[in-house]
Amino acid sequence: MNTFENLGLNPMIQQSLCEMGFKTPTTIQDKTIPLLINSKKDLIALAQTGTGKTAAFSLPIIQQLDEQQKQVQALILCPTRELAMQIAEELKHFTKHSKGINVTPVFGGERMDKQIRALKNNPQIVVGTPGRINDMIKRKILNIEKIKWLVLDEADEMLNMGFKEELDEILISTPKEKQVMLFSATMNAFIRKIANNYMQNPEEISIGTKNSGPKNVKHFYYTVQEKDRYSALKRIADMTPEIHGIIFCRTRLETQEIADKLIQDNYSAEAIHGDMAQEQRIKVMKRFKLKQTKILVATDIAARGIDVEALTHIINYNLPDGAERYIHRSGRTGRADKTGCSLTIINPREHHKIKIIEKKLGTTFEKKKIPEGKEVCEKKLFTLIEKMNNIEVNEDQICKFSKIINEKFNHIKKDEIIKKFISLEFNKVLESYKNAEDLNINFAKQTHSHRQKNRGSFRNHKRRFNRVNNKIKR
Numbered sequence: 001m002n003t004f005e006n007l008g009l010n011p012m013i014q015q016s017l018c019e020m021g022f023k024t025p026t027t028i029q030d031k032t033i034p035l036l037i038n039s040k041k042d043l044i045a046l047a048q049t050g051t052g053k054t055a056a057f058s059l060p061i062i063q064q065l066d067e068q069q070k071q072v073q074a075l076i077l078c079p080t081r082e083l084a085m086q087i088a089e090e091l092k093h094f095t096k097h098s099k100g101i102n103v104t105p106v107f108g109g110e111r112m113d114k115q116i117r118a119l120k121n122n123p124q125i126v127v128g129t130p131g132r133i134n135d136m137i138k139r140k141i142l143n144i145e146k147i148k149w150l151v152l153d154e155a156d157e158m159l160n161m162g163f164k165e166e167l168d169e170i171l172i173s174t175p176k177e178k179q180v181m182l183f184s185a186t187m188n189a190f191i192r193k194i195a196n197n198y199m200q201n202p203e204e205i206s207i208g209t210k211n212s213g214p215k216n217v218k219h220f221y222y223t224v225q226e227k228d229r230y231s232a233l234k235r236i237a238d239m240t241p242e243i244h245g246i247i248f249c250r251t252r253l254e255t256q257e258i259a260d261k262l263i264q265d266n267y268s269a270e271a272i273h274g275d276m277a278q279e280q281r282i283k284v285m286k287r288f289k290l291k292q293t294k295i296l297v298a299t300d301i302a303a304r305g306i307d308v309e310a311l312t313h314i315i316n317y318n319l320p321d322g323a324e325r326y327i328h329r330s331g332r333t334g335r336a337d338k339t340g341c342s343l344t345i346i347n348p349r350e351h352h353k354i355k356i357i358e359k360k361l362g363t364t365f366e367k368k369k370i371p372e373g374k375e376v377c378e379k380k381l382f383t384l385i386e387k388m389n390n391i392e393v394n395e396d397q398i399c400k401f402s403k404i405i406n407e408k409f410n411h412i413k414k415d416e417i418i419k420k421f422i423s424l425e426f427n428k429v430l431e432s433y434k435n436a437e438d439l440n441i442n443f444a445k446q447t448h449s450h451r452q453k454n455r456g457s458f459r460n461h462k463r464r465f466n467r468v469n470n471k472i473k474r
Contacts, residue, residue, distance in 0.1 A: 007033045010063055012097040017055075020093055026052035028207050029059075035203065036060035042180040042202035044195055046187055049154075049331040051207055054090050057151050057181050061125065062091070064148075067100035070122035072142065074149040077130055077170065079157040080301060081107035081278070082285075087153065088127045101125070106142070108132045109278055116141055130158060130166035137173055144174055155184045155191055156324055161301060164190070171198045185331060186324040217334035219365040221344040221354055228439045230261060232345050233317060235439070237267060237295065238376045238429075241383045245313030246306070247297045248320065248329050258317060259297040266428075268294040273302045300325055309335060316344040319353050323360035343368075348441060373436025380429045384422060 028047045037060045061074045088105035095101040104118045106128035136142035180199050224232045249255040252273040259271030270284050270293045287293040311333045333340025
């Protein structure tokens with residue numbers, strides 16, 4: 001078994017890693033760190049979200065950084081402010097015992113004057129989003145003409161989000177002699193073009209299969225009519241009481257609408273999207289990480305940088321545009337050798353999209369039925385019973401009220417007491433699913449109905465044609 005000491009990291013970094021609970025390197029760290037310490041070659045590393053990429057590229061930089069040189073030596077670019085903040089925070093932990101290293105995050109959505117002041121403190125490492133970094137370079141506030149390391153983290157997402165022009169402008173501003181590290185979950189033509197234009201004979205490392213998702217994630221899909229999408233989501237949530245996951249939506253508006261509906265229906269949910277103030281986003285993320293919020297409803301962009309271990313489920317309320325985005329989404333569960341679930345709700349016209357993603361991932365999605373009302377009620381009942389069985393009783397406190405409790409329930413039989421206590425919680429569930437319809441689509445019935453409709457339409461067209469034809473003959 002390899003260790004961080006064997007990778008050639010200095011004692012200060014090892015001490016920081018030990019205090020952070022890092023025991024053994026992940027596969028990407030094991031392959032990348034010695035290569036970057038001992039070589040100046042450019043690197044393309046293909047690995048999923050959650051595989052330890054930040055430590056893989058940052059530890060070798062910290063190891064080789066000149067602490068006495070008070071200018072930007074490393075620039076790390078990433079797609080979102082959440083990810084920039086997360087990387088900067090991790091780097092600060094990594095450099096805890098490496099005195100004299102200054103790390104500054106630079107991203108949109110925050111006051112520029114604050115970031116300008118931070119850059120004037122001469123950080124050696126700058127982490128940021130392409131838009132704000134490019135702006136700082138144009139204003140001559142950020143000088144990257146002497147950097148030694150350039151990292152493009154989640155390069156595929158930066159391109160998906162339309163940062164190609166900014167990336168080109170930033171890369172042109174960097175010196176020719178530097179080490180470029182490109183980290184991505186997927187490899188496509190645009191990534192390859194960046195590599196060809198701005199990298200020199202790069203080494204390639206791939207963890208797993210190219211453009212594939214984590215192997216310990218199970219993929220399921222449900223087919224419903226478009227109007228039943230939210231009802232299907234509720235039933236899925238009700239059948240998975242242990243859920244701690246992310247629901248992905250396409251737009252900011254839809255994200256907020258779905259979160260509001262879930263909250264109104266008494267689910268532990270919150271939204272996170274680009275229209276929220278940074279302070280509010282931080283509070284939402286803190287509650288989600290502490291599991292005070294069970295469900296986070298997010299857009300793809302807002303979810304970049306969300307690093308939460310042991311997520312049980314990813315739910316695609318809508319399919320993303322492109323298989324690469326799906327790979328990013330599903331990669332947020334099934335981490336640290338745990339099994340995760342990626343669930344997708346589709347309408348009948350979207351089956352071909354599932355096939356495309358299956359082909360890209362090299363895996364098969366399992367078709368699941370939306371549970372019927374009775375199934376949901378049973379699941380909720382058993383969960384409630386289990387919760388009551390496992391609840392801890394504070395004997396010291398409850399004993400003070402034992403006499404009053406016994407007097408109040410003295411006239412009620414034991415089985416009636418149980419029914420009443422269960423009904424306190426369960427009545428709302430029973431009422432909600434009292435007349436619940438089957439949301440699953442009967443494809444055989446639908447196909448028959450479609451054929452009948454087509455036949456009827458054909459007969460009507462034929463009658464019209466005959467009437468017109470008879471008029472012409474007259």
